[in-house]
Amino acid sequence: MLMQTKTDNAGSRLFARIGASLAARFIPIANRSLLYRLLSENLKAQAPWYGLATIAMLIVAGMTSLSAWIMKDIVNETVVSQNMQRVLSLAVGVAGIFIVKGVATYFQMVILSKAGNSIIATAQKTIFDRILKQDLNFFMRFPSSELVMRLTNNAQAARTVMDLVLTSAVRDLFSLIGLMAVMVIQQPMLTIVSIIIGPLAFWGIRHLTLKVRAIMQQELASLGMIIQNVQEMTIGVRIIKAFGLEGYMRERMDKYVSQVEQRANSIARLSAATSPMMETLSGLAIAGVIALSGYWVVDGGKTPGELMSFITALLLAYEPAKRLARMRINLEAAMVGVRMMYELKDHPIRLEEKPDAQPVPAGHGDIEFENVGFSYDPKKPLFENLNLSFPAGKTTALVGASGGGKSTIINLVMRLFDPEQGSIRVNGLDLREISFESLRNHMAYVGQDTFLFNGTILENIALGREGATEEEVIEAAKSANAHDFIMHMSNGYNSPVGENGGNLSGGQKQRIAIARAMLRDADILILDEATSALDSHAEAQVQDALKRLTENRTTIVIAHRLATITSADNIVVLENGKILEQGRQEELLSHDGPYRRLYELQILPQLEENQN
Incomplete structure (x- = not known):
């Protein structure tokens, strides 16, 4: 030898x-x-x-x-x-x-x-x-x-x-x-x-x-x-x-x-x-x-x-x-x-994990933006000295016109980008000091563009938490109002979803994604228009499930439909990277501001139509 x-x-x-x-x-x-x-x-x-x-x-x-x-x-x-x-x-x-x-x-x-x-x-x-x-x-x-x-x-x-x-x-x-x-x-x-x-x-x-x-x-x-x-x-x-x-x-x-x-x-x-x-x-x-x-x-x-x-x-x-x-x-x-x-x-990796990265400190998911600066174009900064809090166990909704910075905020929270100035802290520790694995284990995400992997429904939901049992997967599906339509499929939970969920409707895909997030049982929940593809009946049922899911969890919601965030603990109105106003819905409606104008354009016509 x-x-x-x-x-x-x-x-x-x-x-x-x-x-x-x-x-x-x-x-x-x-x-x-x-x-x-x-x-x-x-x-x-x-x-x-x-x-x-x-x-x-x-x-x-x-x-x-x-x-x-x-x-x-x-x-x-x-x-x-x-x-x-x-x-x-x-x-x-x-x-x-x-x-x-x-x-x-x-x-x-x-x-x-x-x-x-x-x-x-x-x-x-x-x-x-x-x-x-x-x-x-x-x-x-x-x-x-x-x-x-x-x-x-x-x-x-x-x-x-x-x-x-x-x-x-x-x-x-x-x-x-x-x-x-x-x-x-x-x-x-x-x-x-x-x-x-x-x-x-x-x-x-x-x-x-x-x-x-x-x-x-x-x-x-x-x-x-x-x-x-x-x-x-x-x-x-x-x-x-x-x-x-x-x-x-x-x-x-x-x-x-x-x-x-x-x-x-x-x-x-x-x-x-x-x-x-x-x-x-x-x-x-x-x-x-x-x-x-x-x-x-x-x-x-x-x-x-x-x-x-x-x-x-x-x-x-x-x-x-x-x-x-x-x-x-x-x-x-x-x-x-x-x-x-x-x-x-050789392409540089801009998101490096520190050799001595730590786990997320003990806590309930408190998130703080302190003097955060960020830009996609150096000549046009999106955020300058942005200060924003996501209190532990509370639901914070981000609203505003497209391009205001809502998606960028959740991308920064998930550390898909790093801020150019300032810091973002979870339970008091800067994200850059936390290991990727620990950070992601404390977060669950449901996006507007639902993505499913090629495989079965069971496999896709089970990706929410490694080692989850079939019983836990089924329970998560029930909470997401997905169990009934799954059982009506030819092979139930073993039915293939197809390439990017091609065998499912948009609402079905979204409920599978919600079940995946529910199974994760994370401290921090991020919902990016998570109910946008559901009909009114299914949305009402999923909203009940999400209400149970968000209890005692730090929840960040991006919503264009104001009806989905009426019970949010804090509503933040963004425009061009700046916070115009924030507060509970009743507070924002008590004065003539951007949220009230948005509410009058979107909600009042629906109320009048329902009365008629």
Whole structure:
């Protein structure tokens, strides 16, 4: 085991040194540091596999060179000496060479696939974990389609680069070195003629790589648009059908697919251009060899076997030389994806948990905003010196026009953002001093846009509290007025909700979300228009359940329908990030203020309509 580990580490170190040398020679300066980072992050983790793969590829390279070398003896013994016993021995040797080469090639491919799949899995896990730690600003910057594309295609690009560098650094380079050695030993002068054209090939390929980089970046952007179009189609299918937008969606998809097709064809043309270039230059080299071979064989005292060995090595050297020549184009295309992957991995995390983060202090969920400042746009601050209290065990309602800061307040309370100035305290301790796990365990949330995970109703409600029993889930559903409609479904609590609750109505989804929050039984309850999708009968029943749920809990309610907050302990009216007034409803209605005007516009017409 110790010997195997030493071999693996030696192989990976050899690969690293050779890969670095190749990088310095063939890879643009802009990509070198990125490639070094990719190698350093993956070589150590995959050292055993890459060590074994290096050994297998060295065997392949050695057998390739040996197959060219043995041609000398085959020709001389067959044509010149005509020694049949010797010929049979050489035939056995050739069979052995190709058997060993085949077995080594098999293990090389299997091992590289295992290491490559591990690289993809590790990259995807790391990136996904990084994304989970980001704040809401991150998700505003990166649309979901782009994140999906980066998480899948870019992780695959990392594997492609590793495989490309490894095979080029070991198999192709050592095969070429071995074959060149055979050529030099057998025909040194012809070797010089053959390699004169090498620099011309690499100069031409360098020009092609500059075009590949720009085209590949555009292609990845178009792939992201394809993913986005598919997502919008699945999510907005009702709108598409209702407004007859099939043609519009089809045109968009045709446009994006055509862009990807055109750019893929451009990359294919540029990549394919290396083959005729190498074919032409190799043909010129071989033609020169044939023209000069007669002189060295007839007048130079060389044997036919030496010439055949040389020509065999020259022909075998063509494929690894061509792959090395095309390496830069293929690498340039893959490095675009690697660069995009590292943009996600390196994106700063603005919401960091302190190493010595504490649990939420003992208390009942008292929340205090003290001189809080926050802005989405530095030129337009939303909050400046905002002071606001959410007393423990009381219900505080936030009302006002859209854009006033209501949702931002609850996002700050849940620590989805951090304030730029001031502090937000829960039970007297700054949120930035509290661990994420403890903070979230003390909070339950029901949003206006209800989100359900793909799974069963039971699984979705049970997510409210880890380890909840089925009986507790059912009790929460009953409290949320969801039990009856659940039992009327084909499989009851085991009925699938579909993608984002597609099998349920809006009101049903919202009651499932309320049941999930009830099950959590948290000190702090956040309701963002939690009853907006319910009909009047269901809303009345859920309001009763919410009334029981909010007892002795700190509750923050965002409401546009004032009828849902009449019993709130404190109503805060917000406009453009400023508190216009606050108090109980009877206090706010006792004078002519913004809440009273809003009440008269919304509630009084309903009362008059009911009287009539």
